[in-house]
Amino acid sequence: MMMKMKKTVWIIAGAMTLVSCKKYLAEEPNKEVSIQTVSQLEALVDNAPLFAYENNQTACFSSDDYEITKEAYKLNPGAFSANTLQYYVFSKDGVADMASDDFWTGEYKKIFTANLILKNIDKVSGDDATRARVKADAYFIRAMSYWAMANFYCAPYSAKNLNELGLPLKKTIEYTESLKRATLKETYDFILSDIAEAEKVTYEDVDPRRAWRVSKKAIAAFKSRYYLFIGDYAKAVEQADLALGSNSVKLVDFNTIKAGITRNFSNPAATLQYCELYTWNSTLFLFWQEMYYSRFTQNRSWYAPSAALMNSYDAGNDMRYKLLFIQNGGREFSIVTPMTARYIHFNTGYYIPAGFTRGEVLLNKAEALARLGDVAGAMEAANLLRVKRMSTYVPLAANGKDEAIRQVLAERRREFPFSMRWYDIRRLSVNDYTGDEITVTRDFYNVTATGTDVNTPKTYTLDSKRMLVPINTVEINSSNGQIAQNPY
Template identity: 50%
Template sequence: MKFTHYILFTLMAAGSFGCKKYLSEEPRKQASIQTTDQLDALIDNYSIFAVNGSSSAMFFSTDDMDLKTDAYKASPTLWSLEVLCQYTFDATQLPTITSDAFWTSEYKKIFTANVVLFNVDDVTGSEEAKNQLKADAHFIRALSYWQLANHYCLPYSEANAAAPGLPLKQSVSYAESLVRATLKETYDFIEKELEAAKLTTQTDVNNIKPWRVSQTAVAGMQSRFYLFKGDYAKALQYANDALQTKNANLVDFRTIVAGNAVTYPSPAPAVTLKYSEINYWTAIKWLYWKEFLYARVAYNANQSAFPSDNLLSLYDTTNDLRFKWFMIPNSNRRFAITAPAFYRYCFFEDGRYFPIGPTVSEMLLNKAEVLARTGNVQEAMNAVNALRSKRFAVDSLLSANDKSDALKKVLQERRREMPFAMRWYDIRRFSVNEDPSDDVTVQHSFFKMNNGLVDQTATQSYQLTPGSKRYAVPINQLEITNSQNQIIQNQY
């Protein structure tokens, strides 16, 4: 019987998101793991595996976000230094911040998956149970490493293949090397992990525990993985495989109803914010969002996803139910800001959580994008219209004149459907793919930043351009120090 030395995270306590380092810290306590049930209990902890750590890059470094200077002046404490650094594409102050919740959260998942893989062959239990545990652990590592790579590494391309990837922790040993693999080695590892996850005996989405892996979830993640690698044939193949699901389906947004409205009477005039029922969903409900192929949400700690005018302009404000239910006007009052007035994007739990695991809607958009890029114009429109048929108060179907028009319309739909959550990832890949027409330059206007301090007397334009090294988020200096400098910082 193996005795595993590992950190006890208080795994069964909901909301356990500590700041321990899961890369270089020597394990502190002993525990004897003897059964598959014990390993199952680790992975059943949805508070760890269904939730990302807060990622300010995802929410604040794209053209979806608009942090108005007047809003900052009205409530400067609302935005942390980390948020401001991400909004202004800083690479100097950001690494010095106390900790990085996203890095910690994902390596915590990876460490727990490693605990499972280290023990599973030596515990009692059926082979079926062991294979399912292995599949879950491999999938967890694949998804977490994919997300980490799309934050802290350059976008995947042949030109960037030799660039620094991630420390690939594959064991529970604190002595394991923390030297960053290359980007190609990182993606090769993720690809193998997704293949290994096909050990799962769960064919379709697990409707009781949707954060557990299934063949459908693997196919969904493979579609995303290959789309981001530019392997369009495989991206389409796996999107089609995932869309065979019987346990997940598109939610008809015409069935969404209003939630409780909130009125702010003072200062006059009174303002009432009208939310959907989904805005009030907690984990007991959002875990079972019917579109999930695998339940995972992105976490926005300060709940301030303020859409830019550019993003808002993409919506049919009369008929698009995504605009009606999720773009909440006058949300400045939610933060005790009288002016300026601005919208806020709210999905689950008052704007804290957004779907980030693979979904039915994402698969339709992956399919539509591949078809558009490969010149199958009508098929691309058919796929995107299958999604739109569930998103509008009245039918609003798209058509396209040619390949270029089809791609433009599909990518606009992708942005309307998955603002904030997927936009950071998409902008990165657009910058290195074969088609310059989808390149994005993100431009933010904000106060001048001086060594982490905000100078409210001067404004400045900040740009993130295609090819920028800043597509790789700086690694927190504490992680570098704890690794005894095995981890190297990104170069800018």
């Protein structure tokens, strides 16, 4: 039976892999597979590499956390890919016309797998407790993928934007299902309906052995983010408090993180010191104890932090700065001049937490309280995180609502560089508070589809329309016109 289950799971995985990433939604997946037991479907959910990672170039390269100086590029053009530059300068056509979009494809693969589970879950043999849990997992996987994509490809959530274009809502594994984009409201309504189904899970707390499985505490953490993003601050606090009741998700004291490896370079000589997190592979970082739900942004290039991001830290006391910013990290990519920093986290620096962490839940609560006018409560929540991040603890303080909001947003940027900054830039552009909008500009060169002209400086500014990531042209064309491009 075990050999048959492994073979069947391999066939299912192969069916998903063989679907062309260039036209994922328009292809008919190979559904001629034998699914007979709930254990087989549970094995799909436990395929953590499929669900835990997102290859998200917008998050990596399009926010003001990322910076390529003109000098660094001019002297080292090979260190930055052509695709990176298209995202960096907010190109519409350059991003749309790429060969594929790994983020779009990856999330729809997760949705396909969730739909495959939901189609078969009530037909297979097995115990009812496992069946109920796997079903909840599938609903949560689908909701999470739709939420993530909605916050990149669609307009930011606001009352004004509810009738704007949402996503193609794939609810089955049938390739004949419509690919027409739903409205933003319909997309968010569908996400909430999936969350309601996921909440039927009986597991109260996060299982630290399988943090990619859904639990009530993980759902509360998600909902604290969800309600913060739509501006329902009272519910954001309520859900944050529920999530913070977890007994298994804990903050890591960054003062306890150990040294990792040393990298030596010559011509000229340089030594880079990495902390232990740099050496952690998936057998370790998937079980990072701060996570309610394992999900990581991955970048097979490198995170080049902006001067503004680095200057936002207390360099002498903030352990995030000391451990995660490698001052001469560009040497890993053959950059000698100018000295160029690198931001790292897990597994050679390519993986950054993007799922719900205890730190995020605390800051969700802190921001919501600040916006509700509870300054003391906001600072208390933010400082519960900060005490675990500083070598010499310096608490945040604020005199009034406006300063509290600024302090919490600054701490949020320091806690989630790259993985969450794009999300925040978008949502802060449409909320009802005018003091938190973020302007993103690039002082760079003229970048076209054919190359970069280092003799022509150019300034780029992110506008509200380009906050919507262009949908890949191959996806649009292969849908026979059903998928509409964002209006630019």
